Amino acid sequence: MTTQVDDELWSAIGDPSRRRVLDLLVSHGAVSASWLAGHVPFSRQAVSKHLVVLEEAGLVSRRKQGREVLYQVEADRLDQASRAMADLAAQWDRRLAAVKRLAEAAHAETQRKL
């Protein structure tokens, strides 16, 4: 029916705070959890929790650089989320196009009978 998306992925991107974290990672590349905490209105602890969820969903990965742990976006997985949303939208476009066709035909039919 559509691109298969696991619930984990939906849940991960369904939370506005996590989208904010993803947002920062998309625009700033690889950054540390403390850097993130300095750029969001929630606690360092919350940032860590969100990073765990994002990592479990495959949207974020981590690497060590010196003594720091840096987080970065997994572009393929993000694309998958994006495609899934686009698929759902396209599916509704098809349904709405069918409603339009049916309603306009029914209306034209009524007009003819008048």
Added chain:
Amino acid sequence: MAGLVIEREVLIEAPAEAVWRIVTEPDQMSRWFADRVELVVEPGAHGYMHFGEAGGPVVVETVDPPTRFSFRWNYPLEEEPVLGNSMLVEFTLTPEGEERTRLRVTESGHELRDWPDAEKQRYAGEHQEGWGEFLDRLAGVPAVRQPG
């Protein structure tokens, strides 16, 4: 509550009453939505949508002719559709003159399926804001927008 919302619309050259019939009558719905639709169009009514061999239960939420119609469905799950396990589909019909209707649909709830209850409550309580900038940046997703 704001989460992931798919929102689409179309302009139809027909009065709202004509569009309403296509959107809500089960026989008509089976021409654009499911293969077969068993539904009584009354708030709270339970129905079923068949898609080939599969299907899923539906619960009607709002029936306000000829402007608002909404239902919950949770295809392909067989559970009773309630907040948290299902998608809410809302149709809004807005007349534009006598012969034209703007039909808007929103579908929400995809991200809430299969969440632990505590997480859902936290989510519902905390997040009145809509989409962050994040998904706006994703290319090719015009459907995604900030819920009003």
